[in-house]
Amino acid sequence: MNKTATFKGYLIPALLLAPQLAITLVFFYWPASQAVWQSFLVQDAFGTSTEFVWFENYKELFSKPDYYKALWNTLVFSTLVTSFSLSIALLLAVMADRQIRGYQVYTTLLIWPYAVAPAIAGVLWMFMFNPSLGIMAKGLRSVGYDWNPLLNGNQAMALVVMAAVWKQISYNFLFFLAGLQAIPKSVIEAATIDGARPMRRFWTIIFPLLSPTTFFLLVVNVVYVFFDTFGIIDTITGGGPSKATETLVYKVYSDGKGGADLGGSAAQSVILLFIVICLTAIQFRYIERKVTY
């Protein structure tokens, strides 16, 4: 099939592209180039003198252990959030797809969390699990669990993971449900007649047929964890305790705003940008090839 539209001349295609290009230019390329430029500069704390230092900011970054700590945190955080939010959403979608009674109500309710802003979701979870006020914290303590995410780094991490997962499940759920409903019913029926029991049917037919959706969600989720979870971390833990929940994106913010190290912060955001571009490129280049059928 010929997918290229034919235009006479360049004016109309250029006009059609212009709004998108203008937005990308103003909100991405310009700030991104500013960040790159900034990352080569060192400013004193009062902004009175600026010095061009080439890669000095980057070198300094990689010589400090707390940058590696943030990298590790990001890795742990993104792995946990992505795998939990994908698998729980898939489970819910499979159950909704069975067309149980009240399926539409159930679907609508599951979608709601997506409409909640990250910072509000963060505040919600922060209060629920706050060691002195939270109802969940009270419950945990009453069963004898020593719950204090304000002091315990692992518990803090668990808390932000839960909030981030909760927030993302609805999005993943929507796509998984759409993906499941796009699988022809007769294929499932053919597999049933071919003697595949439900579990085997899921792993040999449904899951492989869902892989384009899963792949798409994987990319979207990784980007989500890298960037959009800032609000959740900021409201729940503020990166603490003792930087146990400081991810790369959070460190960009805290070093730049709190630490007034604009050059270092810019260098970090350039690295972050680079990481995400690489991840996405790898995913599209290598994984996508395997998932199309």
Added chain:
Amino acid sequence: MAEVSITNVRKVYPGNVEAVKGVSIDIPDGGFCVLVGPSGCGKSTLLRMVAGLETITSGECRIGGRVVNEIEPSDRDIAMVFQNYALYPHMSVYDNMAYGLRNRGTPKDEIERRVQEASKILGIESFLERRPRQLSGGQRQRVAMGRAIVRKPQVFLFDEPLSNLDAKLRVQMRVEIKKLQRALGVTSIYVTHDQVEAMTLSDKLVVMSAGRVEQMGLPNEVYRKPASRFVATFIGSPPMNIARGVVRGKGAVSIGDVVLPVADMAADLVPGAAIEVGLRPEDLIVTPNGSLTMAVDFIEELGATQLFHGMLGGAALVIQAASGLVPADSKTLNLSIDPAKVHLFDLETGMRRGL
């Protein structure tokens, strides 16, 4: 190999929608039964109940003497070919065929042997490694058939398997399915809305309408002696002419002022009673000394045959004649008909009023 017997099977969907209203069909071992009817007549639902994809509301379905109402589709020893083929898009042709055998724990060399055997029969050996999307419609259809035959099931179920093919391929695959079924001798149930497929494939033709069996029997029997006006007009192309008529006495009816002799006529029909008269387009024969005169409106050229559209005794009529027999510019035709080929149907019930 097994016989299939369906006894008083009903299907009621939630909301009290009765899709199948008590159907009984017996299919002998190795028989080829075709269920035909317009869409919504319940034929697919019936097939899906035999497959186990729909529950049976009441009645009994037996395969090889065993009641299968409560048995899982996978344990019924059936194979099904779907309208959209339902191939597994992420698997190669080989894996598509092997899937059912693997699920049943068939040894690897046995799977290999059976897939090779089936693909040889169907002529698909050369693309066993391809994915379904790389195949044409006809090839996909063959793979779907292959997936059914490797399992060596007791019953084949076909759900409008040729509907997605173009006209030419459909005729070709129809012949192949018939040959294959003969060669393998597997009892088959075949659902279609295409009356030509139904006539050509079946050795037991079941015409369904609104959840009921209208008529069943040998295809020729159904064609020659339709049990109702519905069957008469559904089976046969071009369809049977139906005209309003009046009983004129024993063995005679009239359409307008044209009187026709009738051989097959119920004894209780009284002169003067209104009735419907059915005449197959090819049963009306053009002869110079025919007693019926038809005014020709226009002619449709079909190649081997011609269709003459016109009026007989005030009723619209189509007749079919071999090309070249009748001059194409004829304004009137003289026709005659064998009295045994005039069908009478009740005006209200549409049932046949024969002997």
